[in-house]
Amino acid sequence: MNLKLSHISSIENKTLQITGSKSETNRLLILQALYPSIKIENVSNSDDSELMQKALLSNELIVDIHHAGTAMRFLTAYFAVKDGRETVLTGSKRMQERPIKILVDALRQLGCKISYEKQEGYPPIRIQGTKPIANQVELQANVSSQYISALMLIAGSLPNGLVITLKGKVTSVPYINMTLSLLKDVGVKGTFEDNVITIQPNNTNLNKNVVVESDWSSASYFYSIIALSDNAEVTIGSYKQESYQGDSSLADIYKHLGVKTTFGQNSITLTKSNVATKFPEELNLSNSPDIAQTIVVTCFGLGIGCYLTGLHTLKIKETDRLEALKAEIEKLGGQVTITQDSLRLEPMTLLNKDISIATYNDHRMAMAFAPLALRTDLFIEDANVVSKSYPDFWSDLKKLGFKVS
Structure with a gap:
């Protein structure tokens, strides 16, 4: 169209209501699959999150996640530790051009069994689910945070938890911190200090109710839209200052472009401001x-x-x-x-x-x-x-x- x-x-x-965060939803859906007593509110209605839900409910050999990159990475780790389950994880033509080798190599370090169906380093991949005993993995710090988050999300379900050592300068720190915060919200303990992420094992039921921002x-x-308008105001929810x-x-960035943000109880109001500072x-x-x-x-x-x-x-x-x-x-x-x-x-x-x-x-x-x-x-x-x-x-x-x- x-x-x-x-x-x-x-x-x-x-005043508009924006769907729940795709990033938060997809992380929580993996955690809910590992700990079914978790309840999630304000779930994203995005294609990616719907594909994630469908994949997690599937009992088929072939799981096709189309264009959903986050789902590809998170599900690679999830199915890798689904003991006894065989899965062929595939996606769209573009998805089959997006690298997955870094994550596969990290999971192999733990003892996971993953092979490539076509081109080395790219989907589709065949996963023989296992329950790794190893709990140490190393990878470069400047890789996509989704590879790191994928490992963090499954870590609590492993018998000995997981220690992830990141080598070099870490990029996308907020996404790693988001994953760590969501793990803590549902009751999985972890730390991120000096390039080392440590997630404690947790094999108990987690009766938590989580609201997606x-x-x-x-x-x-x-x-x-507000920056490009002459004089306008829009309120959108649900957002929080922290x-x-x-x-x-x-x-902060859009202050330089003439937009003022006012935080309400569960929303933000964006107002055109004529005090834009130099970008x-x-x-x-x-x-x-x-x-x-x-x-x-x-x-x-x-x-x-x-x-x-x-x-x-x-x-x-x-x-x-x-x-x-x-x-x-x-x-x-x-x-x-x-x-x-x-x-x-x-x-x-x-x-x-x-x-x-x-x-x-x-x-x-x-x-x-x-x-x-x-x-x-x-x-x-x-x-x-x-x-x-x-x-x-x-x-x-x-x-x-x-x-x-």
């Missing part, structure tokens, strides 16, 4: 790479430049997000330079009209570019891709007064 977003001059002040990366699109999500750094000369997003696309598009819409670093993980997401951003912004008249881990946007005021934005099977491409309808008419190709993380996105935009056809 292709959508046309017609230029609008202003938005309506509204709404997704901060989904909130980023409303930060962008968030586990690294993307909550949006509140940082360099912004390191290694702790929150998922908001990079939104920030770049906001800056482009405002006609200001930006230099973002710490983006090395964006090249192995649903698409190569750096190449995709460069291609689509240049269609609109912008100028972008990328490296393996950075992006520089030159300050520009020109936005070409009626440009069709390709989304590359990437939900964040569709949603990041949508706020530009406050500046120009544009088309979003394959707009249904938003269902991966935020199925209600287009209907929520309509509530704000966006013309979507």
Whole structure:
């Protein structure tokens, strides 16, 4: 489905409820599968979380998780310790191009039995479930945090727990801390000190009720909308000031782009502010790479430049997000330079009209570019891709007064 977003001059002040965080939900679903007495509220209605739930309930040999990258990593670890269960874990064509070797090698260190069905290092993989006795594993610290979180999530169910030693400089620390915090919330004890993560074994029932906070990366699109508007206010829930999500750094970053964040009881109110400060000369997003696309598009819409670093993980997401951003912004008249881990946007005021934005099977491409309808008419190709993380996105935009056809 292709959508046309017609230029609008202003938005309506509204209150919106955002679906639960995909990142938190998927972690908690794995923990619930390991400890069935856990109850979860405000579960994400994203495709990824629905695919995760379906996979965890499946008794089939072949489990297909389509585009769900988090599910691929978390389920690799989960099925690897499902003693006596054989599983072939596969996904979409793009998923079969996304590396899994680092996690497989780490699980093999523990004694797990995993082999590749096609290309070495990539899905699909065949997993012979076992119950590892080993409790020590080492891996590089700069890998995707999802590999590390996958190991952390299964650690409490292992007979001797797990000690994960990270070698080098750790990236994506907030995602590791999120996993650790959620483990503690359900009753699994662990620490993260000096590049060593230690998770204690826990083989008791965990009668816990956990409420999932709404997704901060989904909130980023409303930060962008407020930044690009002349005078607007939007309240979105459910959010908390002491968030586990690294993307909550949006509140500080968008001060520089003219957005004030006010925390309520269980929500945030975003207000247009005319006291925007100078945007940082360099912004390191290694702790929150998922908001990079939104920030770049906001800056482009405002006609200001930006230099973002710490983006090395964006090249192995649903698409190569750096190449995709460069291609689509240049269609609109912008100028972008990328490296393996950075992006520089030159300050520009020109936005070409009626440009069709390709989304590359990437939900964040569709949603990041949508706020530009406050500046120009544009088309979003394959707009249904938003269902991966935020199925209600287009209907929520309509509530704000966006013309979507």
